[in-house]
Amino acid sequence: MSNRWRIFHICALVLIFIILSAFLYDKLLAGLPIIGQLTTLSSLGTLGYRIVRFAYILLIVYASWMIGVKSGIATLIASALAMLPQAIFLSSDPVDSVIGSLAALAIGGLGIALIQLRRGWRRQRQKLRGISVALRTSQESYEELFTNASDAIWVHDLAGKIVIANNACEKVSGYLPEELIGKSVAQLMSREALVIAREVRTKLMKGQAIDQRYDQRIIKKDGTEAVVELFTRLIRSDGKPIGFQNIARDVTEERRLRDNLRLQIHNTLMAQEEERKRIARELHDDIAQSILLLSRELDMLISQSDSKIPEDSILELEHIESIANNAYKSLQRYARDLRPSILDQMGLLAALNWLTEELGKELKIQVLVKSDNLPALPSELELAMFRIAQEALNNIRKHAHASNVNISLKIMSNNLRMSITDDGKGFSTSKLTGDLVKQGKLGVLGMEERARLIGGSLQIKSAPGKGTTVIARAPIWTRQKELVSFI
Amino acid sequence: MSTKIRILIADDHPLLREALCQVFSSEKDMEIIGQAGNGEEAVAMTSQLKPDILVMDIMMPKFDGLEASRQIKKIAPNTAILILTAYDDDNYVLGLLEAGAAGYLMKSARGHDLVEAVRAIRSGESVLHPKIIEKLLKQAMIKPSGPPDRKMKDLLSDREMEMLKLLATGMSNKEIADKLYLSLRTVKAHMSNIFTKMNVASRSEALVESLRKGLLTLDDIKEHDSIAK
Numbered sequence: 048m049s050n051r052w053r054i055f056h057i058c059a060l061v062l063i064f065i066i067l068s069a070f071l072y073d074k075l076l077a078g079l080p081i082i083g084q085l086t087t088l089s090s091l092g093t094l095g096y097r098i099v100r101f102a103y104i105l106l107i108v109y110a111s112w113m114i115g116v117k118s119g120i121a122t123l124i125a126s127a128l129a130m131l132p133q134a135i136f137l138s139s140d141p142v143d144s145v146i147g148s149l150a151a152l153a154i155g156g157l158g159i160a161l162i163q164l165r166r167g168w169r170r171q172r173q174k175l176r177g178i179s180v181a182l183r184t185s186q187e188s189y190e191e192l193f194t195n196a197s198d199a200i201w202v203h204d205l206a207g208k209i210v211i212a213n214n215a216c217e218k219v220s221g222y223l224p225e226e227l228i229g230k231s232v233a234q235l236m237s238r239e240a241l242v243i244a245r246e247v248r249t250k251l252m253k254g255q256a257i258d259q260r261y262d263q264r265i266i267k268k269d270g271t272e273a274v275v276e277l278f279t280r281l282i283r284s285d286g287k288p289i290g291f292q293n294i295a296r297d298v299t300e301e302r303r304l305r306d307n308l309r310l311q312i313h314n315t316l317m318a319q320e321e322e323r324k325r326i327a328r329e330l331h332d333d334i335a336q337s338i339l340l341l342s343r344e345l346d347m348l349i350s351q352s353d354s355k356i357p358e359d360s361i362l363e364l365e366h367i368e369s370i371a372n373n374a375y376k377s378l379q380r381y382a383r384d385l386r387p388s389i390l391d392q393m394g395l396l397a398a399l400n401w402l403t404e405e406l407g408k409e410l411k412i413q414v415l416v417k418s419d420n421l422p423a424l425p426s427e428l429e430l431a432m433f434r435i436a437q438e439a440l441n442n443i444r445k446h447a448h449a450s451n452v453n454i455s456l457k458i459m460s461n462n463l464r465m466s467i468t469d470d471g472k473g474f475s476t477s478k479l480t481g482d483l484v485k486q487g488k489l490g491v492l493g494m495e496e497r498a499r500l501i502g503g504s505l506q507i508k509s510a511p512g513k514g515t516t517v518i519a520r521a522p523i524w525t526r527q528k529e530l531v532s533f534i
Numbered sequence: 535m536s537t538k539i540r541i542l543i544a545d546d547h548p549l550l551r552e553a554l555c556q557v558f559s560s561e562k563d564m565e566i567i568g569q570a571g572n573g574e575e576a577v578a579m580t581s582q583l584k585p586d587i588l589v590m591d592i593m594m595p596k597f598d599g600l601e602a603s604r605q606i607k608k609i610a611p612n613t614a615i616l617i618l619t620a621y622d623d624d625n626y627v628l629g630l631l632e633a634g635a636a637g638y639l640m641k642s643a644r645g646h647d648l649v650e651a652v653r654a655i656r657s658g659e660s661v662l663h664p665k666i667i668e669k670l671l672k673q674a675m676i677k678p679s680g681p682p683d684r685k686m687k688d689l690l691s692d693r694e695m696e697m698l699k700l701l702a703t704g705m706s707n708k709e710i711a712d713k714l715y716l717s718l719r720t721v722k723a724h725m726s727n728i729f730t731k732m733n734v735a736s737r738s739e740a741l742v743e744s745l746r747k748g749l750l751t752l753d754d755i756k757e758h759d760s761i762a763k
Contacts, residue, residue, distance in 0.1 A: 346644050350645055393629035
């Protein structure tokens with residue numbers, strides 16, 4: 048209610064109260080000119096006072112209705128103050144008048160109470176209506192979110208029957224949401240996928256949460272396979288499991304690209320190794336041997352005791368021999384850089400020792416190799432570890448500005464763990480995420496891929512100013528079919 | 535020594551093998567008793583002919599010179615192996631010695647050096663650079679060999695142990711003879727006894743074997759250092 052109306056009602060209230068009171072006290076006012084004439088009730092007798100009392104009731108109700116409970120009570124008190132003196136002192140029948148007045152006041156009070164009650168009730172109803180509106184709105188927006196979410200979301204019960212599915216499910220599975228509802232999730236899964244699904248289910252039912260998304264393959268309506276990244280959560284009602292909520296994102300294309308990239312790197316690595324090996328062998332078996340033979344022949348020519356060659360020519364020949372020998376040595380060095388024969392012949396540890404000594408000499412830094420007693424290792428494993436170390440040391444040479452490098456080889460429960468630690472300037476590993484190809488960081492990818500190809504993994508730990516650690520792990524006994532041969 | 539040094543040659547390149555044969559054929563105290571074209575042949579011929587010295591290229595088909603060396607040391611421990619290699623950096627050489635080589639030469643070494651190396655090995659002289667010996671000792675110390683082999687230690691006389699320690703310094707037979715006030719002949723005889731007892735064919739092998747069996751310790755090396763000074 049606006050303020051102006053409030054003032055109007057208060058004014059009206061006060062005016063009516065004064066007029067009523069004037070009628071009540073007509074006998075005292077009778078002496079006054081005009082007012083006395085207007086306020087006389089004498090012609091009506093006691094009935095007039097009853098009407099006035101009744102009017103007070105109306106006034107109290109009016110006040111509490113229009114203005115509020117406080118003004119109602121104020122009017123009630125004021126009416127009591129107005130009525131009771133008249134009833135006691137001025138009335139011809141005080142008992143009857145007092146009873147009448149009290150009755151009027153009681154009815155007025157009852158009126159206030161009733162109005163108040165009605166008000167509270169109405170407020171309650173309004174509030175309830177507000178809640179229901181809010182509820183409907185939020186439900187609608189949730190439904191909207193669910194229906195139009197870009198991720199596929201569905202819930203299936205404990206038996207695997209799909210209870211609810213959103214629109215994005217169609218994109219992922221090829222089925223319309225209506226088609227999905229009532230279907231069993233098992234129908235969407237290959238045998239391998241079912242195994243994973245069972246594992247997830249068992250884990251969740253045991254009360255373990257699965258925080259990470261996992262890859263799952265589903266069979267689409269058209270029979271093709273899609274790779275989805277899945278997040279599954281157990282739904283409970285009153286503490287009892289009732290179903291599973293699944294959020295899935297189609298990553299088929301992403302995975303395909305990743306696999307392609309891997310395959311490409313794999314092929315590149317293989318081709319590189321093959322080519323290096325071929326060139327090294329050619330250098331060594333063919334050219335080097337010829338030069339060696341040349342040197343031997345010269346040697347024999349020079350050292351023949353009954354030689355007819357003059358002294359000057361012998362010096363000349365010795366010079367030619369030394370040229371041949373130098374050519375031989377640099378050829379061998381070249382062949383070795385391509386394919387370290389020390390690795391093939393003497394194993395990983397000797398090859399790493401060789402590698403680190405070269406680096407130590409070149410950079411004049413301390414490079415240490417520590418190793419457990421190594422068993423005979425598969426040559427694929429040795430080559431991969433060697434190449435990873437080579438790349439890591441290359442990075443140290445190029446970027447790290449390290450003064451100490453430590454390589455350690457450890458055997459840990461059938462795994463070979465190689466760590467290469469430097470105390471150089473390090474870098475932020477967040478730079479290792481994202482498009483490594485674009486950034487030209489193929490070296491890191493190559494290391495990862497080499498580790499992966501022997502069934503292992505690669506980890507890089509670093510922070511600016513904290514040095515870098517590269518850890519490669521791989522099983523010593525790889526299953527035959529998983530072996531991808533470089534050799 | 536009145537008898538000739540019996541030499542077997544193993545190299546997969548026929549022309550180079552021929553060149554090697556020529557180097558030795560002009561020496562009066564040596565004779566070529568056979569030629570092998572790969573590692574497998576080298577092992578077979580060694581076990582059959584029991585040469586004094588096997589001159590072997592390291593890079594060969596079938597098994598390479600290293601694998602052949604390991605096998606030969608099992609079946610013919612008294613044949614000393616001289617490896618011809620393209621590389622002579624320390625780690626490589628240590629690997630050769632671990633496999634049982636008596637010594638090594640660069641493939642490009644001159645005929646004269648080759649002949650001298652064969653003679654040195656045969657007479658129990660050192661054919662290793664002192665730097666390599668030092669490295670060998672250091673590497674042996676990093677890898678603890680466990681308690682010393684009592685049996686082997688008991689087998690050697692005090693004098694032989696003493697010589698073994700001197701051997702680790704890279705001293706020549708002559709130097710050892712001077713130091714111990716013995717004749718060169720006696721020193722050679724002792725060497726020969728040591729080799730027989732240890733079942734090896736050369737000084738380098740005796741050294742590697744004694745490190746492996748824990749007969750030499752870090753203290754010995756320190757002692758040697760002080761001797762060297």
